[in-house]
Amino acid sequence: xxxxxxxxxxxxxLIGAYAQKTTIVRSANxxxxxxxxxxxxxxxxxxxxxxxxxxxxxxxxxxIISQNGFGGDEGQRFIITANVVVLTKDxxxxxxxxTALTLDVNLYIGDGYEGTKFAxxxxxxxxVGENVAKAYINAFxxxxxxxxxxxxxxEKGKAKIISYYNTHCDVIIKQAQTLANTGRMDEAIYNLTSxxxxxxxxxxRSMAQVAPIYKKQVxxxxxxxxNQAKSLWAANQDINxxxxxxxxxxxxxxxxxxxxxxxxxxxxxxxxxxxxDNREWSFKLQxxxxxxxxxxxxxxxxxxxxxxxxxxxxxxxxxx
Numbered sequence: 001x002x003x004x005x006x007x008x009x010x011x012x013x014l015i016g017a018y019a020q021k022t023t024i025v026r027s028a029n030x031x032x033x034x035x036x037x038x039x040x041x042x043x044x045x046x047x048x049x050x051x052x053x054x055x056x057x058x059x060x061x062x063x064i065i066s067q068n069g070f071g072g073d074e075g076q077r078f079i080i081t082a083n084v085v086v087l088t089k090d091x092x093x094x095x096x097x098x099t100a101l102t103l104d105v106n107l108y109i110g111d112g113y114e115g116t117k118f119a120x121x122x123x124x125x126x127x128v129g130e131n132v133a134k135a136y137i138n139a140f141x142x143x144x145x146x147x148x149x150x151x152x153x154x155e156k157g158k159a160k161i162i163s164y165y166n167t168h169c170d171v172i173i174k175q176a177q178t179l180a181n182t183g184r185m186d187e188a189i190y191n192l193t194s195x196x197x198x199x200x201x202x203x204x205r206s207m208a209q210v211a212p213i214y215k216k217q218v219x220x221x222x223x224x225x226x227n228q229a230k231s232l233w234a235a236n237q238d239i240n241x242x243x244x245x246x247x248x249x250x251x252x253x254x255x256x257x258x259x260x261x262x263x264x265x266x267x268x269x270x271x272x273x274x275x276x277d278n279r280e281w282s283f284k285l286q287x288x289x290x291x292x293x294x295x296x297x298x299x300x301x302x303x304x305x306x307x308x309x310x311x312x313x314x315x316x317x318x319x320x
Contacts, residue, residue, distance in 0.1 A: 040064075078161050081316065098130060108320070127141070190306060211294050
């Protein structure tokens with residue numbers, strides 16, 4: 001299982017942990033905008049838990065996320081984690097000798113940023129294997145995803161997450177506006193599009209803020225990319241330079257106010273290519289986006305932001 005430093009999925013197994021850097025268990029889910037999202041968190045420091053067993057437990061947490069309709073995008077503040085307690089460990093005199101474990105897997109859902117626990121439950125499991133790692137793995141395999149107690153735990157956690165958005169909506173919107181005003185438009189869009197559709201009022205209010213912030217992002221991006229394209233063309237004014245510039249120009253959103261300058265620049269390149277190479281150079285401009293196209297483009301910005309590697313500190317003091 002690949003480990004990455006970034007805000008998301010893993011598991012706390014070190015008792016007394018207060019604030020730890022994240023190690024991520026990547027989920028296969030994608031495009032989770034509008035869904036209640038949850039991440040499975042695993043710390044780097046785990047006493048006596050073999051790596052293969054850690055992977056299995058991470059997979060089990062991701063199964064809980066997937067089976068219960070959560071999104072699994074990275075960069076989420078809400079986490080599912082676990083503390084594993086070994087109740088018994090016995091060596092069985094089989095041929096070959098076997099290790100038998102009885103575990104108490106304590107599961108938690110909460111706000112990893114503010115350190116607020118939303119829900120908890122305990123799952124007793126047993127496993128037998130040729131070594132300790134296999135005994136752990138077989139024990140974790142026996143976590144029953146359909147256990148009514150587990151389902152109640154998940155529903156309580158989901159309700160608490162929805163309640164968070166409903167009670168913090170004004171703060172979320174204000175923070176997004178502040179981020180946008182300081183040039184961090186992609187982060188602002190990500191935060192706004194992370195509000196679940198289940199939070200009807202807050203979702204509607206948040207999405208109303210997305211288009212204006214996206215347009216700010218577009219304006220900034222247009223100026224940057226137009227300058228990049230001009231530099232490429234200035235360095236090499238032939239068909240190759242024209243094509244290199246077009247690669248950058250094709251990424252500019254036509255919603256930008258400077259797109260008229262893009263059109264002028266494209267015409268200049270086409271004229272010069274005709275003069276020096278006696279050939280037509282065509283560049284297809286992007287089409288104007290409607291409201292739905294703007295929202296989709298903004299969601300793409302949010303997805304790209306979520307995929308950026310970064311380090312986050314989670315606070316789970318007192319969860320177990």
